[in-house]
Amino acid sequence: MPATRIVLPARARKGEVVEIKTIITHPMETGYRRDHVGLAIARDIITRFTCTYAGEEVFRMDLFTGVAANPFVGFTTLATETGEVVFEWTDQHGTVTREQRRLVVV
């Protein structure tokens, strides 16, 4: 299981721009490298990252082999209502790593 790290405020004022930062441990193996005996190392990457807030998608990103290991993604969204912020990283095999945080809007 990859480890994740998510930073976002626990509360925000309505209308405020909220900054969200995420990191996930992942090799992002390109498939172009070879191991010490010359065998190709299989491609192994995360292909999609999404963030929904109070049920609505607020950020989506496709990832490719050019992205370094342990991808960091930062973005902003507008605080509208109190709700769950859900983060999903999907790898090339369809395995999903899911994290959830609550944002309280006052």
Added chain:
Amino acid sequence: MARRGRRAALGAAGASLMLLAALPAAGQTATEPGIAAGDRKSGRDFLAPETRAQQDDLSINPGMLWVEQGEKLWREAAGAGAKACASCHGDPSALKGVAARYPAYDARLQRLLNLEGRIQNCRLEHQRAAPLPYESQALLALTALVAHQSRGLPLNVATKGPARPFLAAGRAMFFTQQGQLSISCAQCHDDNWGKRLRAERISQGQPNGFPTYRLEWQTTGSLHRRLRACFQGVRAEPFAAGSPELVALELYLAARARGLPIETPAVRR
């Protein structure tokens, strides 16, 4: 510049190195070669502003993933005694300041231990659990966690008494020209810091940020992994990670870095 002159002096000083090794601890005499205390700079000072920001802002510092992994392991019972690190040590913050005085001589074990060695010993002796290999993710995570508790505190290793012969051995290695290129650590990190070596800017080779997230590695690595890369850079056969030779070298590096703040987890190119 004074540094230039020293390089030439060192070239002819193979024999006098042995004498230097017998002198008092680093930074205590005017005859000590190397970097003056006022000129000591962390590798952080040689980074591009973006990389520096990545280190300083813990919310985007990728090394924190290892620290957080270390927090999980800290609470997990392991071994025959079914004890966790937390069972004996409480909160990780109880070990604040510890990393600043490692490597340290252990009189009971009659060995010089670095932080990894100390943790390995706790695991073996106090937890009676399977050893964690050097450079394993678990050992890196626990070491990063313990060192992170001392972030901002100045390095301050003991160099007197039983530590003295280890310091001398480490220092001798630092000044010995090695490998097919026949270059010493000092020739790069004392005499030429601030200059460029191909795409890299040579820093002073300070040990205060380890375990470090290195962008080139795309992962977190130990000081010994970095040292092995430097040995390979001059085409020398590197000592094994965790070997007594590298722990002694680490002691000299820590003494040479006295006063620099711990930055774990640092971010480096």
